[in-house]
Amino acid sequence: MDTITTYREIIKQVISDYAKLHPSHGNIRLDVIFDEMRDRYALMQVGWDRGRRVRGNLIYVVIENGKVIIEYDGMESGITQDLVNQGIPEHDIVLAFIEESQAFATV
Template structure:
């Protein structure tokens, strides 16, 4: 299996595992969004909690130039360790939401 296919399957697997979790309150569903053409992967939350609308990203990952770029990680423990435990090397994971991890990283 080539690197991009390997990374794609791991990212999708980790996001699907998080999608099985249920929020502790409110009527909130977790939706996976997988765009394999552009290599964008997300976990969205949508619903209602205490009379207020809840919506937005919980996880947003982009596969680019042989790297797994975590653009947003709203999970309590973070997903980096999950990705590494499933086989993505730490040196190919970029924390896109931290400025210092982007040193020298060309944005496309």
């Protein structure tokens, strides 16, 4: 299996595992969105909590130029370590939600 195919499978597995979790309150479902043609992968939350509509991304990941780009990570512990634990090297993961100048300032 080539690298990109492996990355796709890992991302889908990690997101699918998160989708099995149940929000602690409200009537909220978690939906996985996998677009392998464009290499876009997301976990969405949709429902109601305390009389208010809940909707939006919890996770949004793309694969581009051989890199796994985490555009948004709304999970408490973050998905980066899960991706690394499943075999995606750290040097192939980009945290796009952190401004580049800030990322280098913290190193």
